[in-house]
Amino acid sequence: MQEQHAFPFLREILLFLILSGILIPLLQRLRINQVVGFLAVGALVGPFGLGLLADGVPWLAFLTFPRGEGISMLAEVGVLFLMFMIGLELSAARLWAMRRWVFGAGTAQVVASAALIGGALLLLGMETRSAVILGLVLSLSSTAVVMQLLAQQQATGTPLGQAAFAILMAQDLAVVPILLLIGALGGGTGNAHDSVAMLALVTMAKAIGAIALIYLVGGKVVHRLFRSFAEHRQPDVFMALILLSTFGIAALCAQAGLSMALGALIAGLLLAETEFKHEVELMVEPFKGLLMGLFFMTVGMNIDTRLVLEAPLLLGALVFGLVLLKALVVTLLLRIGGQSWVRAFEGGLLLGQGGEFAFVAIGAAMASQVLEPALGARVMLVVGLSLFITPVLAKIGHALGERHETRTRELVASGDQSELASARGRIIIAGFGRVGQQLAKLLGEQHIPFVAFECDAKLVSKLHAEGKPVYFGNASRPELLRHVHAGEAPAIVLTMDHPASALQAVRGIRREFPHVPLFVRSRDEKHARALRLAGASVVVPETLEASLQLSAFVLEAMGLDERQVDAIVDHERAVVTARLLEPEAKA
Structure with a gap:
């Protein structure tokens, strides 16, 4: 007991490192998507999986995560670094180079998907505030899953891969206003005589002011810190500065009444605009897989698989409805952008799932009492199941796309034989x-x-x-x-x-x-x-x-x-x- 106080959650940290050491190389060898693998293992060893049996089988307590306290601590660290890495990807130069897709198709996808999902939830009888938040949250797809699948298919440089990446960048940009909106709606329940919309606007205005101040002042401080210490060229100092920036700005946001996850995102954005961006990426790269695994494993642990047994048909219908709505929106936008119908449909299947940010946002919404815990748990399960089926959907879409292109080539080639002979x-x-x-x-x-x-x-x-x-x-x-x-x-x-x-x-x-x-x-x-x-x-x-x-x-x-x-x-x-x-x- 004394050791537990000296080093809290040591067993949980050791178990996670053991699982990661086995899982990461195993998933790579079996060519299984790492995100899906970590989600599955998290669900298996979490408090709603084998952890339920830990009381009856004492030795299982050493191989599972039966308690929620250690999980929440690991989850917080995982969320912070996930948001930091998303921010690091969003450099202004990259956004400007792909501005037509990012601000055109990407924005249209978020707005259209949010409107359709939110509208469907309103028709099912959900209250307006919850429907708006869930519509926005579920309009986002998984950057981690999609980019890994594109890399496996060697399709990141193709027109479809570039279009998908641009849409994901637009979704990542939408994270900031969604987090602000959750905070604003969460603060808008205190006074019955005031309009919730007005309170939300005031709260968002204050939050935007705080973010602007942190961004402007923090940008100058962070840049000067990195510039002054970079002369020493010591990796340990550089890593310390990265951790200081991430946790320091996250703490500042928490002091301003904002989400720590939002602070980590801002830290990534600040470093993305400096000349140290690539050096930071190189420093973080060895830990990237581990940190992503930490986040997704803790997400899997929070998925209550017992809900699947309670209403399997309802959950199946919700997952199907989510993927179908988003796939239709993405397919139409990609077709308008110049992709063939088959390639556009492939992109729709690729981006049809819910995103990792949903777990962050839904957790924040439940903490702010914007969503009821039971509803939040069901939505997390829907998103988790959509992530599980994405590799299969992507494989089907890719096979259809390749088949269509092969057929087109054959048709073009067959019609040319007689002409070429002369x-x-x-x-x-x-x-x-x-x-x-x-x-x-x-x-x-x-x-x-x-x-x-x-x-x-x-x-x-x-x-x-x-x-x-x-x-x-x-x-x-x-x-x-x-x-x-x-x-x-x-x-x-x-x-x-x-x-x-x-x-x-x-x-x-x-x-x-x-x-x-x-x-x-x-x-x-x-x-x-x-x-x-x-x-x-x-x-x-x-x-x-x-x-x-x-x-x-x-x-x-x-x-x-x-x-x-x-x-x-x-x-x-x-x-x-x-x-x-x-x-x-x-x-």
Whole structure:
């Protein structure tokens, strides 16, 4: 008993670390989503799982979390770091780069989903205040689950992955006003004669003022602290500053009557705007999986699985309704944004679940007496179940998307076979982006025949319908090039944007067609040297030609003769070209 007072909740901390040490590598090996795994284990070893048997089976007390006190302490730490990491992701530069999706589609998704969910709850007889809060909270999806699934599918860089990430960023931004609204509505129950809406507005105004003060003053203090201590370059000092910023600003928010979770989010936002952002991310990265696991395991422990047995059909209908409503909203928005119907539906299934922030917000709402504990417990269970089924839904959506794209490629390719067979003696353009299209325009004006290949099936369908000789396919494949008689082509031009793909294509083409002139676009001089060594006849670095043209305009503006400028530019081009041949000469 004495030891318990000396180090409170030591057993709970040790048990969590043991479970994490076993779970994290096991889930990675089995390729099971970590969030779902931690939720399941938390539900299993928590007070509503095996913890219920701990009184009758004493040894189970050492392997479970039968008491709520230790869980709540762990949960608080998990929530703070989860919110800190969300804030760290929301840099102004990142938001501005994706502003159309973040502030357009993302905002529309939150508003439309909140309106539909809140409206449905009102129709079911829920009071307005609870319906508004739950509508907003349930409109958010799980950043942790979705980003992990996209990474597993290697889809984070695809148009759908980028759109999904932008919508998640907009949802993360919505966290601040939702937390403020919960605090305001929680404070609006004291005076029966005052309007709840007016009290909510006053409370929110005070909260916004406090946040602005913390943000402005805290930003200057945090930046100066990091700048002064960063000179020492000591990792332990840097980690201490991260912890100080997180817990210090969380404590300031608590003193101002705001949520500590909101304070941790603000700490992340402050550091995201400094030059130390990437260093902070590197310091937090080793603990990221552990801290996320801590949060989701404690969430699983708070899910009362007995409620499933009480009303399984009702819970199933609520989970289905939540996912269906959100999936429909996301599907329509992605379709409007330019995705195909199948890819848009894939995105809808991916973002249809409730989010991890729901557990934070519902806990705050129950503490503020905005939600009744029984209702809050049921909503948490609905969100938890929606997280469990998300990997399955995402797998179905991804399979449908891949199948649709494969079918589109086959249709485009099958319609092109007869036309391609007659493509003799034409220049072959591989890659029909902006560079390829400009080249094709110039060739067309000079009545020089060409044939082009592009991997974007949607772009190919559009251009082919316009009568352009553009076909679907990867020009690095020898069988495709043989089909268009590449050995008889006057030249092959590679305008691919991806450096590795271009290098692979040059090697393949040169191996199959050693005598065909091969003109290649490169990113820079380093990439150009690699392409030359692989067998490219002529390599044009993007940076070289842009800088030479700009230099020519400047020299002419300074009064130099046009012929003199041409001589200078040609000489510089020759010098760079000779430099590109140096590795080959040495070899």
